[in-house]
Structures are given as C-alpha cells and as structure tokens.
Amino acid sequence: MTPNPSLRALLQQQFPKAAIPATGSLAVGSFAEWDSLGHFNYLMLVEETFDIRFSVEEMAELKGLDQIAAALAGRGVEGL
Amino acid sequence: MTRTTLRICATSHLLPGNAAWAPLEAQWVLAFGDFADWPTALMTVAADALLWILTLEDVLTPESLEGLDGGSLDEALAKLMAPLDARLATSTQPTVVAWSTWRPQSQISSARHPSAWSQAGQRLEACLYDLAATRPALHLIDLDAALAVDGLAAAFDSRNFYAAGCRFSRKGLARVVEAVEPVLQRIAAPPKKVLVLDCDGVLWGDVVGEVGVGRILLGGDGVGRAHLDIQRAARRLGRAGTLLALASKNTAADVWEVFDRHPDMALTRDDIAAWRIDWTEKAGNLESMAKDLELGLESFVFLDDNPFEREKMRLALPQVTTLEFPADVTAWPGLIDGLDLFARFDTTPEDASKTQQYRSRAAFTDARRGATDDRDFLAGLDMRALSVPLDITTLARAEQLAAKTNQYNLRNVRHTAGDLQTMAGSPATVAFLTRLRDRFGDHGAVGLTLARITGDAAFLDSFLMSCRVLGRHLDAWMLGRLVMLLQERGVRWLFAEFRDSGRNAVAADALTAHGFARWTGPGDDPRRRAVADLSAIEGELYFADLDRLIIPHLDLFHDPQPQPPRALAAAVS
Numbered sequence: 030m031t032p033n034p035s036l037r038a039l040l041q042q043q044f045p046k047a048a049i050p051a052t053g054s055l056a057v058g059s060f061a062e063w064d065s066l067g068h069f070n071y072l073m074l075v076e077e078t079f080d081i082r083f084s085v086e087e088m089a090e091l092k093g094l095d096q097i098a099a100a101l102a103g104r105g106v107e108g109l
Numbered sequence: 110m111t112r113t114t115l116r117i118c119a120t121s122h123l124l125p126g127n128a129a130w131a132p133l134e135a136q137w138v139l140a141f142g143d144f145a146d147w148p149t150a151l152m153t154v155a156a157d158a159l160l161w162i163l164t165l166e167d168v169l170t171p172e173s174l175e176g177l178d179g180g181s182l183d184e185a186l187a188k189l190m191a192p193l194d195a196r197l198a199t200s201t202q203p204t205v206v207a208w209s210t211w212r213p214q215s216q217i218s219s220a221r222h223p224s225a226w227s228q229a230g231q232r233l234e235a236c237l238y239d240l241a242a243t244r245p246a247l248h249l250i251d252l253d254a255a256l257a258v259d260g261l262a263a264a265f266d267s268r269n270f271y272a273a274g275c276r277f278s279r280k281g282l283a284r285v286v287e288a289v290e291p292v293l294q295r296i297a298a299p300p301k302k303v304l305v306l307d308c309d310g311v312l313w314g315d316v317v318g319e320v321g322v323g324r325i326l327l328g329g330d331g332v333g334r335a336h337l338d339i340q341r342a343a344r345r346l347g348r349a350g351t352l353l354a355l356a357s358k359n360t361a362a363d364v365w366e367v368f369d370r371h372p373d374m375a376l377t378r379d380d381i382a383a384w385r386i387d388w389t390e391k392a393g394n395l396e397s398m399a400k401d402l403e404l405g406l407e408s409f410v411f412l413d414d415n416p417f418e419r420e421k422m423r424l425a426l427p428q429v430t431t432l433e434f435p436a437d438v439t440a441w442p443g444l445i446d447g448l449d450l451f452a453r454f455d456t457t458p459e460d461a462s463k464t465q466q467y468r469s470r471a472a473f474t475d476a477r478r479g480a481t482d483d484r485d486f487l488a489g490l491d492m493r494a495l496s497v498p499l500d501i502t503t504l505a506r507a508e509q510l511a512a513k514t515n516q517y518n519l520r521n522v523r524h525t526a527g528d529l530q531t532m533a534g535s536p537a538t539v540a541f542l543t544r545l546r547d548r549f550g551d552h553g554a555v556g557l558t559l560a561r562i563t564g565d566a567a568f569l570d571s572f573l574m575s576c577r578v579l580g581r582h583l584d585a586w587m588l589g590r591l592v593m594l595l596q597e598r599g600v601r602w603l604f605a606e607f608r609d610s611g612r613n614a615v616a617a618d619a620l621t622a623h624g625f626a627r628w629t630g631p632g633d634d635p636r637r638r639a640v641a642d643l644s645a646i647e648g649e650l651y652f653a654d655l656d657r658l659i660i661p662h663l664d665l666f667h668d669p670q671p672q673p674p675r676a677l678a679a680a681v682s
Binding site: 042043067076085 | 124125126127128268269271272273279
C-alpha cells in the first residue's frame, strides 16, 4: 500500500510556489499564500486525497496541520 | 508557447487556486476577478478572452419567479444579458458562457406541467442561443449536460456554497473545467481532418481474410451490432466534414467484398476518401495518404483495435493522434460520438461534401497527369468562379478557411469569426469568398480575400485558398475580382505581405507571379506608413500599381462577372 502523502507534501502541492517553513507547527497565515481561500482549497485537496469529507464547522475550525491530522485520525487516517 | 490571458468571472465563487483549474492554467494565464464582479468584467474587459460561469440560482430566486408571465420573465433575462450583450457589441475576443440552471426540485412539482423554474431555465437557454446566432464571438456550454456525467447532485456542494460561496463540489469544478477546455481549444485550433480506421476488429468483428464475408461480426445483435454502430458513428463524422480513410493489413479484395456484398455495411465506398489495404506498415501508408490528400499528418487520427499497431504508430508518427479506446468495442460508438477532436462549432455546406471534394481533387490530379498540354487541360475544365460577400451567412466558412488553410495562405493570420465580422462590417474593407465549380464538381467556397483600404492604398489582409483547388489559377481570378472592387473604390496601390510560416511555400511566388513587386520604397512613404497603421508587417512586403497590373490566366475562367478593365485588356491581348 502506498503510504499516505504527508499533510506537508499536500501543502506544497497546493502552494507550489510558496516557501514553506521546514520546521515548527504550521497553520493558516504561516506564509503569505496560505490565506483563507488557499486554506479552503487545501482542505478540499486533503478531502480528495483521503476520500473523506469535513463538515462545514470543521472547514471553519481546522486551521493548522496538527488539527487536521487529528481530524483525519478521528476518521481512521493515521501516520501523518 | 505564449499563454494568453483568460478572464474568468462568475455569479458565484470559483475558488481560484483550486487544483481543479490546473488543466486550464497550463494553457492560459487565468485572471479571476473579484467575487461576483461579472457585470463589470463583461463590460470592461474587452481585450481578453472571457469565461463567464453563470448559475441561474445566483441571479434569480424561485420567489422572484412567482407571478411572472413570459413577457416579464424575458424582461428579467434581458437585464441579466445586458452586460454580455454590451461586451459582444464591442469585443471580438472569444466569450464563453457556461451556464447551469439546475436546482433541487421535486419531480412531483413538474409532473403535470413544467415548473416556473424549468421554464426560466429554458428561456435563459433560448436567450443565449438567440444571442449566439448573431454574435460569432459567443460560445455556449450547457454545464448541466456536462455535470450530469457524475450526477448533478454530486457536482454541486451546499457546504462549499455556505462556507465559501462556491456552488460546485471539487469534482463539479473539475467537470466545469473539462467542459470549458475543449471549447477554448477549438476556438484556438481547427478540428482534426481525417479519421483512419482499421477494418478487422473495428468496422466489423473477426478477420475477414480468415472467416470470409459471411461470417464476420456485423449487424444483428451483440458485438456485431456494436461494430455496425461504430460504422454509423464514423459515417456521421464523415457527413459532418471529417474525411474517412482505411488502413488495413488485409487483402484489398476481401475488404471491398465486405463493402460491396455485406448487407449490414453502413459505410459505402463513397464514404471513404483514401485507403491503403495491403501488408505494409501502417505508418508508411498514413504518410502516403497524407501526401495524396495534401494534408499534414497532425490532422490525422488513427483508430485500430490492435495495441501493437497503435504503439507502432505512436513511435513512428507521434504527430498522428492515436486513439486509445478500451478493449470492449461496445463502448466505441459512444466514444466516437463524444470525440472532441473532430467537433466543430458550425457545419457548413462544404463540410457535408468534403469527401466528394477530395475525391474530385484526386480525379483532377490524375486527369492532369495524363494531359499532354496543361493549359489546354485547364481551359477545358469549364471553370466557373463566383464571389460571395462575407456576411453572417458565410462567416462560419470564412473562419474555417482562415483557421485551416496552411498552404496557400499569404500571411497565415488566423482571424476569428468575431474579427472577420468586425472587419467585413467596416466600409474600409473589401471582403469576399470565392466559390468554384468545374467539370470535376462544385468545390464550394474555397477562397477568402480580405483587403483594407486607407486612402488610395489598400492592404491585402487575407488571401488564401483551399488546397483542394490548387493548380487551377483560381488565385488569379480572386485577385482580378479584388482589383475590380478596389478600383471601384478609387484604390490605386495594393500592398500585400508574404509571411513564411514554414508550410506556405506554395504561395511564396504568388505575388510576383501576378504582377506584384517587392516594396523597396522608403519606410516613411505615406502609403507605406498608412499600411503599417493597418497591420504589423513581419514578412516581405510587396505592392502593385493597379492601373498597370496585368493578371495572367483570367481567360481560363468562364466568368459571369466583369473583369478588372486592365486585366481584361491584358487577357485579350
């Protein structure tokens, strides 16, 4: 089985021209391109990749990679 | 390749930056406006191609339809269309409107009569197509038909709407892009011209050389019916302007026996423009057919059931589009019908008789080869040329010629229908198409001439002719007709440019052969400057003094129209 691509890799895929900090926890606003619209697109990419769906509340509340990883873990997607 | 800008506006949010837009971003610089700024974008951005995505629910509510009769509904839709109409009146750039009228409705509410919402959707569609009938820059996409592929409910996403103002799901947005992309591509490039079909395994099931004509799978039920429908789908393409050709590793007599004797053949010999049925490699046969048809291999599409033949074709002739269909031939009729490769915006009368025209061309070439005196041969063709004005009825054919003519084309400027309509509507333009008929048949509208006048000078903006009528000196007749029309308008100096495109060598000497000379005058000559104001000159500039111009070969034509006085004198002398 192909390992799940990491949330960081998906971040790079969504923002291919962005300079993403290599360390530290990442969240909306961590770099210029990651604004609210970019974040919405990113969450849709995460949904498509893991074949899951976030609720409208989650779309508003999940702001950082740690939170997103936790939400995925709650759906059985581990090891991110 | 330089990417040009595509403005995108919509009645709802489109999530710029979403991965769904990537296929369009590869070809265009996408410029999304601000949210819901579509009226402003339509009315102010005239210089770029524009895509407007219209979801009816964003601009009309079910409540707003209550109590509306047909007249007041049309008034409401006219207001909605006003910004689009304003753009189309001023911009010749492509405008694509992709619209959706879908919203959830109970089937019960429309079980006895159409719902008010359905009626509004139908009126919107009618308004859009009415507009497209007179605005050639407008192209329409019925999104609901495209989105239905995955189911409309899956294409829309209420969560995305309430969270971000976007009506579409991720999959729906991708389908929108998939629907728009081929239309934009067709605006930029003409369709493919030739579908090359294998016989065994494509036109019929099994191998005719082994089982015989009576036992191939064709017609009846099951797979034989699918092969019959493949033929019918190919025939539909043929009757809409695609040339059909055969490339089969077979004994020719076996194949023609099927054509002549099998009762369920949908295709006939007359549907086939070219064929190579032998045991040699198909790549070489396609090259040879391309030469006969005088078409580039990049306009060929190859359909073969054998993956080995397909792979060989891809390696030998990558410029040919080799179709990769699934092994199950029952899917093929639908796949052929759905191909974008051959689809065109308009089908002209010339398209419907394309195969016959190419066969005429082949007959002409054969007869000419056998003639002892070329001039006597041409004089005996009883050629009758006729010019027809460039107007809304001939615009589609003019655009086709401008888009597809690569060989006899002085400048290779690909005017869109919108450009042509604007120029043809100007009093400073002389524009016409030329039809030709001779003893090999009616060739239809095969030439486009467009000149722009400035003072007593004119510039030959477009001068091109279908390769199907090369070698008949029709260019002389077209030029003669143009000179006559220009002289009526007081023009004395005709400037023309030859731009070497790498494919138009056949037109390289056309200007000097018809009395033009290279322009060697000063750059600040007022006539030269006036011409430069009309168009950028990138190639070699030529000019002719119409009072002295002598056009050869006009006597070859049985001409119902008067000739230019000087040229006629030359022909008589």
